[in-house]
Amino acid sequence: MGLLKSFFSQCARPQGSLGRAMLCFMNYTHAPLTRWGLNLVDVQDGWTMLDIGCGGGFTIRRLLQRSKGAKVYGIDISEDSVAKAQKVNAAVLNQQAFICQGSAEQLPYDDDMFHLVTAVETVYFWPRLSHCLQEVHRVLKPGGKFAIMVEVVDSDSKWTNVVEGMTAYTPEDLKALLDNAGFIHTEIHRKRPTYATIIGVKA
Numbered sequence: 001m002g003l004l005k006s007f008f009s010q011c012a013r014p015q016g017s018l019g020r021a022m023l024c025f026m027n028y029t030h031a032p033l034t035r036w037g038l039n040l041v042d043v044q045d046g047w048t049m050l051d052i053g054c055g056g057g058f059t060i061r062r063l064l065q066r067s068k069g070a071k072v073y074g075i076d077i078s079e080d081s082v083a084k085a086q087k088v089n090a091a092v093l094n095q096q097a098f099i100c101q102g103s104a105e106q107l108p109y110d111d112d113m114f115h116l117v118t119a120v121e122t123v124y125f126w127p128r129l130s131h132c133l134q135e136v137h138r139v140l141k142p143g144g145k146f147a148i149m150v151e152v153v154d155s156d157s158k159w160t161n162v163v164e165g166m167t168a169y170t171p172e173d174l175k176a177l178l179d180n181a182g183f184i185h186t187e188i189h190r191k192r193p194t195y196a197t198i199i200g201v202k203a
């Protein structure tokens with residue numbers, strides 16, 4: 001595998017020194033998508049929120065900046081992602097930011113716990129996506145929102161051809177999956193060139 005391919009394949013589950021470099025890279029390169037996507041959600045003070053596939057932890061930090069008195073949980077399958085996200089949010093760790101290792105397939109949280117769940121550039125890697133979406137639905141409060149942000153929507157793109165284990169979904173695919181998982185008021189928002197945010201609400 002070439003060095004570039006090895007580097008970009010770290011997106012799926014960052015590990016080791018190359019993984020740590022990728023986490024720093026993603027914290028900055030995902031900023032425009034994340035800021036735009038979060039602007040579509042009316043984040044309120046005092047919310048309890050979860051960022052799944054939290055990577056290097058900048059989305060957790062942004063959510064805390066947007067909501068006074070919030071509690072933000074983060075979960076990621078990668079040990080190195082968890083370590084980086086904890087470092088980035090060290091000042092409020094275990095007070096307002098709670099970050100652990102785990103998978104979207106089995107979320108270690110109670111039913112009806114979150115006002116908002118976010119997933120930035122990560123659903124490509126979730127196994128059994130339909131099941132994961134049901135897990136997200138379970139942990140949301142009634143009226144709670146789930147926001148999926150993606151930049152890769154083409155199954156034959158430069159990214160899917162380089163990153164091992166990546167599956168691209170169109171915004172329409174993701175909306176249909178949210179509908180099937182029981183979400184209501186599902187909406188697709190787009191921003192050129194390929195940014196999409198798909199939002200669903202738990203009834």
Ligand SMILES: C[S@@+](CC[C@H](N)C(=O)[O-])C[C@H]1O[C@@H](n2cnc3c(N)ncnc32)[C@H](O)[C@@H]1O
Nearest residue numbers: 013026030053055076077078103104120122125
């Ligand atoms: C492309 S990175 C995006 C990280 C971060 N959300 C961002 O925007 O910078 C994808 C992240 O999803 C995590 N991930 C992959 N599969 C996962 C799963 N099944 N459950 C939770 N996290 C997962 C990876 O470890 C990685 O940190």
